[in-house]
Every structure is written in C-alpha cells, then in structure tokens.
Amino acid sequence: MKKQLQLLLLLCLLIAASVATAQTLRPAVLHKIDRTRLSVKIQLVGQNSIVFFEKSAPTTKRVLSRAKVWKIVYTNGTTQVITPIPDAAPTPAIVLDEIILRDSTKLSVSILRRTDDSLFYAVPNSGTAAPGAVLLSQVDRLKYADGRQETIAPAPVIEVAPAPAPISNYQAIPQVVSKPARSADAFNRLQVSVGPEVSFFPAFLNKDHLWISDTVGFGMTQNVGASLRVDYRIVRPVAISFSVGYAGWELVRNFSREQKAVGAETVKLTRIPVQVGLKIYPDRGGLYLLPEAGVTLLQSSLTTDAGTPDSQSESVNKMVVNYGGGVGYEIRKGAILLDLGLRYTLTSVSGLTYTINSTTIQESVHSFSVRLGIGFGTMKK
Known part of the structure; x- marks a missing residue:
C-alpha cells in the first residue's frame, strides 16, 4: 500500500512538471538589437538573460544577454520590450x-x-x-x-521731355562731317635726297663712239651734274624711286692750218635724265639694289666760226631711252639721310643729226655714275 502511494505521488509530480514546462515555453519572435529576428520558444525572461529554444533546434537551450535583445513579440500579439532602442535623431529640415x-x-x-x-x-x-x-x-x-x-523697389522711370518744336525761321546749320586726318604712316613712307652726280663714259665700252670723240662728237668722257631722288615705300622691303637729273657739257674745237687758226666749232650738250625704278632692300640695313629705266632729253647745239660772218648755228633736241641698275647704301641720323649710290646706265642714242657738218650720232652709250645725295627720310624699313 505504501509503495502504491509513492508511485502515485511520483506520477503526479511528473504530470505537474510536464504541465509547468508546457506552460513556460511560449512561442514568440525574438528581435535582437542588430535588428535580426529569431523564431523561438521562450522559457525564461530573467533579469540578466533570456532563456529560449530555437525553432530550428527545439532541444537545444540557448541563453542570450538582455542587452542584445530589443523586444519579444509573442504569438498572442503582446510585445515585451527588453532593451529600448533610442529613436534616430530626426533629420533637420533644410530651410531655404x-x-x-x-x-x-x-x-x-x-x-x-x-x-x-x-x-x-x-x-x-x-x-x-x-x-x-x-x-x-x-x-x-x-x-x-x-x-x-x-x-525690392522698382527702378524709377525717367520721363524724357519731348524736344521743342523747331522755330520756323530757324536755319539749320549743316553738319560738317570731318574726314579723318591723313595717316602719318604715309609720311613715314617718304624720303627725298638731292646731290651731285659724276658720270663716266669709259672708252673700253664706248670704243669708236662719236660720243667720246673730240674731233667730230661730243668728246665726253666724264660729266658733272646733279640729281633729285624721291623714294616712296610700297611694301616693307621695296620702295618706288623717281629721279630727275641735270648735266651740261661744252666742247670747243679749234681748227688750224700751217699753225694758223682757220676756224672754230663749239658743241654744247644738256642732258636731263628722268628715271623710275625700284629700291629693293635685301635686309633691314641700309644696303639697296636699284633696277631702273626711263628717258633722257638731249638738247644739243653746234656753232661754227662764232663771231665771224661765216658763223653757222644749229640746235637739235632728242628724247632717247635709257635703262640700267645700281647699288647703294643709306646712312640715317634721325631724319637726316645720306644716300651714296653707284649705277650703270645704257642710253640708246639714235637720229641725233647735225646738218652743218653732216654728222649723225646713232649708238648705245655706256656710262657709270657716282652720286652722293643728302636729304631727309622717315621711311622705315
């Protein structure tokens, strides 16, 4: 009887333990602080930890610190907050x-x-x-x-008063439109020089020419004159050059027979050459080359036995063509210009005829000339 009573008491304890265990394990969803969730059965919510069984391992008891658990949501809808998570600070609104x-x-x-x-x-x-x-x-x-x-105040409106009506007897003054002054650049392109020019007519180039013959021709082997030259730059290394010159010559031939004078003959010649050329500056220095061409006015007169009753006189004018070239060097001191040049000229003389002595000069005359010109120049190369 005593044993039966003990067995009955043990059976009651087992049933009570089973019921207690069944009542303690509560299905729930455990939310951790890191926002992860676990499906569990809660056995005990202690002061320091939570005891539970995971659904995936129902026989393994696990313990988790309360500090790692945010809340427990039970299947009956109740929520137990274990460790409150502070709400995130609201983002301040941007005030514009x-x-x-x-x-x-x-x-x-x-x-x-x-x-x-x-x-x-x-x-x-x-x-x-x-x-x-x-x-x-x-x-x-x-x-x-x-x-x-x-x-923001609006901008003031400025009223413009209408112009007064013109008076009927008012005579309008015509508007004078001034033209712009001529550019100083034009003056900076100009230079002018004047100076003596000595010409030479070499015999080896004028052999058998009447021009240098002192018996029947002019007898001219050298001649002194002067010339004016004007240069105007058209582009930086090139200037157009215009020159005009003047030179006079006189030759007196005395004729004698048996050491007695029987007559005399005077020949005069004036040369006025006009030439146009291009001054070419190879560099920015003073050296230049000068090809040129033009015409020469020849004014000649022949007088025989002057001062006697048998005296005769004849004048002949002729325009002839000449061309050639030269080289020179310019020296500048401020606006003062010194122009030293050497040039060669070929003059085609034709039809220069004297009827008194039946002499006709028709030949090509070669000459060299040296010129020293002094003037002013503002031309910039």
Missing part, C-alpha cells in the same frame, strides 16, 4: 530662401550673391552646379531663411 517675382512666381532657393542688376542663386539637390540668375527688375521681394524680408 524664397524669391518672389513680380508675376507672383515663387522660387525656393539659396541666395548666393547680388549685384547692381542681378540676383544669383542655387537650387539644392537640382543636380546642376551652375548658379541661376534673375534680374532685380523682375523681383518683388525676398524672404531669407533666417526670417528677414526685403522688398
């Missing part, structure tokens, strides 16, 4: 400035800067870095983020 236009349009922007006639602004989160702009004349007022407000 406001531009109110005269047509009542409102712009929520960040005002950057302001000039006398414009207002520059940026639009947050617009995706563009370039600032916007609006004319102040279009802005009515501004509302700043700090609460300030500003009214």
